[in-house]
Amino acid sequence: MERERARGSGVSGARRLRRSALAATTAALACALAIAGCGTKQDVLSAPGAKTFTVMLDWFPNADHAPLYEAIAHGDFRAVGLDVKPVVPAEAAEPLKLLAAGKLDMAVSYAPELLLARDQGLKLVSIGALVQRPLTSIIALSGTHITSVAALRGKTVGTAGIPYQAAMLRTALQSAGVSPSSVKEVDVGFNLVPAMLSGKVDATLGGYWNYEALQLRLAHRAATVIPVNDAGVPPYDELVLVVREQEAHARGQDLRAFMQALGEGERAVRKDPAAAAAQVQAANPSLEARLQLESITQTLPAAMPSKSGAPFGWQEPSAWAAFASWMYTHGLLRHQPGRELPPYTNEYLPGQGI
Numbered sequence: 001m002e003r004e005r006a007r008g009s010g011v012s013g014a015r016r017l018r019r020s021a022l023a024a025t026t027a028a029l030a031c032a033l034a035i036a037g038c039g040t041k042q043d044v045l046s047a048p049g050a051k052t053f054t055v056m057l058d059w060f061p062n063a064d065h066a067p068l069y070e071a072i073a074h075g076d077f078r079a080v081g082l083d084v085k086p087v088v089p090a091e092a093a094e095p096l097k098l099l100a101a102g103k104l105d106m107a108v109s110y111a112p113e114l115l116l117a118r119d120q121g122l123k124l125v126s127i128g129a130l131v132q133r134p135l136t137s138i139i140a141l142s143g144t145h146i147t148s149v150a151a152l153r154g155k156t157v158g159t160a161g162i163p164y165q166a167a168m169l170r171t172a173l174q175s176a177g178v179s180p181s182s183v184k185e186v187d188v189g190f191n192l193v194p195a196m197l198s199g200k201v202d203a204t205l206g207g208y209w210n211y212e213a214l215q216l217r218l219a220h221r222a223a224t225v226i227p228v229n230d231a232g233v234p235p236y237d238e239l240v241l242v243v244r245e246q247e248a249h250a251r252g253q254d255l256r257a258f259m260q261a262l263g264e265g266e267r268a269v270r271k272d273p274a275a276a277a278a279q280v281q282a283a284n285p286s287l288e289a290r291l292q293l294e295s296i297t298q299t300l301p302a303a304m305p306s307k308s309g310a311p312f313g314w315q316e317p318s319a320w321a322a323f324a325s326w327m328y329t330h331g332l333l334r335h336q337p338g339r340e341l342p343p344y345t346n347e348y349l350p351g352q353g354i
Contacts, residue, residue, distance in 0.1 A: 050083040053258065056095040057088055058108040061283040063210065063295035064131055064239055065108070067303070069279040071265025080257035086283070099242060100124060106243050106258070111236040112164045112332075115324055118343050119333045123245040126344040128259050128313030129237035133302050134229045135210055136165070136238065138172060140203035141196050142222035149176035149231050152183050158201035161187035167330040168228045169205050175232025197221075210299045211291075218291060236323040237315060238302075240344070248345060255348040263312045263350060266303060273297050311351055315344045 057065060068086060071077050077084040087104070089095050095107035096114070100122040108130060109117075117124055138157075140146035146155065149172050159165040170180045188195040192204040193212050205228070207213065213225040229235040241262075243255065269276040277293040305314035324337035346352045 050078045050081055051254070052085060053077070053082040053105045053254065054085045054087055054103075055106045055108065056098060056104050057086055058095060058110065058239060059092065060088055061086065061280055062287065063277070063280060063292050063299055064135075065283075066269045066273075066276040066280055066296050066299075067130070067262055067265035069265070069283055070268040070276050071261045073279050074264065074268055076261035076264040076268075077258070080261050082254065082257055082261065084258070084261075096122065096124060096242065099244060102244070105247070106241055108239055109242050110238060111240055111320070111323060112327065114240060114242055114343055115327055115333060116164075119335055124242050124343075125245050125248050125341075126237070126240035126242050126315060127248065127255055127348050128241045128262070128346075129305075129315050130239040130241060130313075131299065131302050132237055132305055132314070133235055134227055134233070134238050135208035135299075135302070136168070136205070136228050137207055137209045137213060138169075138203055138205050138224075138226040138228065138231060139192070139196070139207045139209075139213055139216070140224045141216070142224065144202045146203055147224050149173065149226060150178055152176075152203060153178045154182055155202035156184045156186055156200075158186045158188035158192060158195045158204040158206075160190055160192065160206040162206070164327065164330075164332050165206050167327075167332060168231075168233050170330070171233050171326070172205075172226075172228065172231035210295050210302070214291060214294050214298065218294065234322040234326045235319050237319070240315070241313070245341075248347075252348065259313055259348045260350060266312050269296060269303075270300060273300070311349045313346075313349045315346055317342070317344075320344055 055068065061069065065086070068084070072084055072086070095104070096109055096117045098104050099107040100117070111126070114124060114126055138149065144155070146152060152173065157169060159169065166185060169183070169185060173180045173183060186201055188201060188204070192207045193215060195201045196204055209225050209227055213223060216223045248255065273296045274293055277289060277296050280292050280296075281287050281289055304312060305316065307314060307316060320342060321337065324333070324343070327333045328337055
């Protein structure tokens with residue numbers, strides 16, 4: 001399977017994914033970091049030249065990044081003065097570390113990883129959500145007869161060995177009235193689908209409903225798919241766009257321009273998913289075209305906020321607060337959320353800010 005092959009190649013240290021960064025601080029504030037010095041809001045931007053703007057992806061190019069590649073292909077970034085350069089990480093632990101070290105302008109990461117990073121001291125902040133709800137799911141092949149979380153009692157479940165995945169599994173089991181001690185958890189790294197196909201595990205937690213689950217379906221393997229937010233885990237933004245806090249203070253105009261152009265890319269994806277899939281495939285020729293198109297189509301609803309009238313990229317304050325509190329309660333964060341600035345801002349989204 002594509003994601004399994006890519007995860008396994010050259011990413012040997014990634015299994016214990018990204019442990020960096022500062023006080024997981026998520027208060028239920030209405031919109032944003034109290035970032036000063038951003039200047040007057042301008043939603044329509046243009047510039048005669050284009051400055052290089054490096055964005056490191058969370059993983060290999062795939063359907064989740066379609067708006068980025070569409071905005072590049074259509075010249076939306078250049079129209080606002082940015083020459084956006086996507087970079088693929090050598091391993092999954094790299095993006096937030098390199099960003100904090102000043103080697104990048106932006107990193108695509110995950111809400112849990114950003115909270116972990118901030119908890120360990122890295123001054124990073126999300127300026128927008130690329131995917132607005134969890135993709136991480138519990139997946140079981142139909143032959144196991146697992147059709148609900150309750151059916152995991154007495155079974156073996158594989159995860160990628162990430163602590164917050166183990167906490168998600170415990171939460172799901174407890175929410176279904178199943179004692180976690182009755183379920184055996186096995187670290188299978190990123191070989192989630194092979195572990196199920198080989199019978200090593202009965203189910204997995206860590207695959208995506210818009211990727212691994214689709215791979216199985218396209219291979220004519222029926223499966224039960226339960227997103228973690230349907231199993232008792234608080235909802236969170238699966239993929240977020242992260243910058244350094246000092247850059248959020250100093251480069252408000254560039255960040256607003258980036259989000260404006262990315263929004264244009266998202267609109268292009270919605271207008272023509274097949275063309276968007278072709279752009280992703282051009283960035284990563286090893287991908288299977290049919291899977292990318294299906295993944296893009298399935299992901300479109302998750303790319304937009306559930307809040308009526310909110311712009312693309314919107315981050316819900318109450319969701320950040322609830323998920324940070326969940327991580328703290330499960331011992332994943334050392335610092336209690338809410339004692340520092342929140343880990344996100346909506347300041348640079350169209351129609352937001354001052």
